[in-house]
Structure formats: C-alpha cells, structure tokens
Amino acid sequence: MSVEAREPVRARHAMVVTVEQHATDVGAAVLQNGGNAVDAAVAVAFALAVTHPSAGNLGGGGFMLLRMADGRTTFIDFRERAPGAASHDMYLDADRNATKDSQIGYRASGIPGTVAGMAYAHAKFGKKPWNELVQPAVDLAKNGFPVSWGLANMFTLDNIAEKLAEFPESKRIFLKGGAMLEAGDVLTQPELAATLERIRDRGADDFYHGQTAHLLAADMQEHGGLITEQDLADYKVIERRPLTGFYHGHTVVTAPPPSSGGIGILEMMGILDGTDYTRTGAGSARELHYLAEAMRRFFADRSQYMGDPEFNKVPVTELLDPHYLETLRASIQPEKATPSSEIRPGKIELVEGSHTTHYSIVDAAGNAAAVTYTLNDSFGSGVTPAKLGFLMNDEMDDFAPKPGEPNGFGLVQGEANSIAPHKTPLSSMSPTMLVRDGKLEAVLGTPGGPTIINSVLQVALNIIDFGMNAQEAVDQPRIHEQWMPDRLQAEMSFSPDTIRLLESYGYEVQLKRRIGEMAVVLVRNGWLEGAPDGRTEGTAKGF
C-alpha cells in the first residue's frame, strides 16, 4: 500500500475541515471570535460559494447534520425541490428519449435551498449576528482571492469549460471571457458580492421574496427555465430526525431520506457485522471483497426503494431489519464475487454527478456540524443568471427522468424517484457523526455522488474497526461498488497484488485516481484530530 504517513491537524478546542483554505480560515475565525459550530457552518457555506464555485453555492442545496453539546441531534434538509411546473416526462423528447436538459441549462435546476437552510440553522442554533457570518464571503467576492491550482485545474476537466462557455455570464466570470483562469489569477466576483450584500442585509428574505428572487425568476423566464417567484416564495426547509443506528459499540448518527446515504451506511454495517471481514487487515483483498459485496447488496435496494419520503414510503425499518441483513450476509461467498445479476433481477445503473462538497466543524463547547451541499454536477447547470453572479444547480438530474431506462448519461432509477412538482430528488449525500458513550467521537462526510455512501462507510470502519486516527482513516485507499454496472472501482494506490487477488475472486476492477474527498474531525484522548483529504486541496485548522 503506497500510503504516505501524515499526522492529522491536532487541536484541543475547536476544528474546521473544508476543501478550501479561505473557507477553512473563515470558519476558524468565526469560532475564535466566539461563534459556535452553526455560526461557523453558515460562514463557511457562504465563503465556499465564492471560493469553491464548482460545488459551494447559493444556487444549490444540501443537508446539515447537527449535534449540540447537550446531545440533541437534528438534520436540516435544504435540498432543492422540483419547481411547480415540473412534470414526470419533462426531459423526454418526442421519441420519449431522455434529453440532456436535466443536466445543462436553465431547465436543469431545482429550487435552490442553501440560503434558506443557512438562515434556518442560524435562527434556531446560531449565536453570532447573521451579517457577521455573511461578511467574509462578501469580502472574498469583492476583493477577490488567488485562484488555487486545484480550482484552475477544475476548469480543464470533464468538458467544464465547454459547458460554462455556453452561458455568457458564466463564460465572462469563470472563464475570463474564454482565456481561462490560471493558478495565481485573482478572481473577483462583483455581482456575487452584491447578491451576498443583499443577503447579508436582508437575510434569506432577499433570496426568496426580494430582489434576488425577482432577478432569478426573470432570468429563468427569459430563457425557458421553470423556477418562478412563487416557487421561490414557497420554498421550505425541512427539519428531520437523523437516522440513528448502532455498530460495534458506536452510535452512528446519519442522513435520513431523501438521502439514501444513511440507510446505506447502516445497512452495509449491518451486513458486515457478524462477518470476520477485518481478519485479514485493512486494505486486504478479502476485506475489500466483503465491503464490495455489502455495497452491491445495498445499491440493489437503493435502486428500487428510495425516493422522497414525502411522496413514497421508504422502507427504512425493513431494510435495516436484522433478519433481512442476516439473509444478505449469508448470501456472501468467501473469496468469490457474486454477479450483480444474481442479487436482484433487472439492469439498473446509478450514476450521479460527483461534484459536491462537505465540511466538518466542532466548536469549543462540543457542538458539531457536518454539512454536505452541492450544485450536483461540477459547476451545476452551467448557468449564471444575469446580475446575480452565482451558478445554478442541475439537481433535477438526480431524479429519474425516465424511470426504468437509462438516460443519456446512463442514469436509471425507479418510479420512487420520478419527477413530480415540489418533490425532492433522491440524494446520496451522507453527513454523518459517530458517538461513543454519549460523547461526540467523529464528524465525517464527502462529495462523490453514490461513492459518498461507500466512502463514509469505509472511513467510519477504519476508525471503528481498525482503530485508525483521522488522517490514516482518510488516507487509506478506497473502493466503490454500486451493484450496476457490475464493476468494482478501486483507487490506484492499492497494490497491484491486491487488485490481482480481487480479479481472481471474479471482480472486474476499474482503477480510479481517487474516490471521494473526505473532511473528518475525530475526537480522541482529549484532542481534536482534523483530517482533510490529501487527494485534493482540503485543509484543517484548529485551536
């Protein structure tokens, strides 16, 4: 295993871990100035909307998992909802083939929830004045910040430049009019600064009822988008009870539907419990085989049963029933991959955008925030509405545009996740915490579409079952298996011998440069360990 040994960032009192240095600094400064974890989470969300435009956002949505120092937990769902004019077949052409409109352009966006989510969390749990939390983002947008190598590189990946170039405002702001931003260039965003100033001064009201709502709806109308002023005015944050389970003496507090992630983490832990999957050690082919078989079985269930709980019953209890988990466990054969076609009939392929972001925060009082939020694909729909300066999401693509059949991007899901007005698309985002003996133990999460669920699982297992510290748990190479396509993804840093053994068990292995971008805080022996993901430019700061 070619893993570099690195220590986590250690601190006694408080810790912030995000994917981007400026945002980490903003969060740490809020904590140092007496703000709590929720205040820092709000300030980081706005900062990332400036400095990490591929996923940080005002025009998207996400989930915030909170655990307060007194043990209360809650889950704030500020995910995008389908506009009122959305309909079941809205992305099908005359021949009933799925188009790319769910991924690119004005029709791809759900109603954004991020600003409402931050306002909700702040009103209920925050301590510092709202304007103080938005101001750092205003400063970053107005004064600019030097573009990092990682951000400059993002514009060169996956046809991002082509997508952004289709939309004049996006091309002007994020591509320097077509010249491309380079590392070290200073990116200033005056339109975004003006939008943030209005949010700073008028709160979420500006975004959902005020000038921003007006400008956004007008731009949508002019370009054939669906989101109206009424949709924005009707947007509601939903506070939900987190999903909680128990594994090897640890309480796992995680994301409930409309995320599939929490069910997945608990279902897979339930399958692994009672196996001796740890016997051959972390990263051994046999351990990876058991993980992959658990993943395969969960993802088969995901495809069939999961969607917005307001629209369909998601059988959480049944999926986590010990007898059911026992039958899944019993169907795993040692050292032999089960063909996915034998797990459940039907060819169902799940592919989601992999560009989201996660940050983890613990404050000096012991309050903790785990936030995963997103535009869905990297740089969302590619659309920056006129005069607003922020990118819109393409979260409508997390629905099943044509249930039962692959769309242009290979995405097939069931009727449970079909499109309907005001419905929330199924998510994989999985902000999660571990609690031991009534005390916070870990805060964790990552971007990565469906790989999120498996990455969070593996890092949690590295902590719980292999006793790793936060950085070791994050640095350990990861795999991803999602039932269909019947293929195991494995990071390149696994040894070739391990890969060959997995192939001898029957896996088709696809090597990936990286899977996930974890941000973890671990509380251990009176220290906070902050572990950013060395796979990208994550940073941790504590005091």
Ligand code: GLY
């Ligand atoms: N858009 C990625 C997710 O919600 O899973």
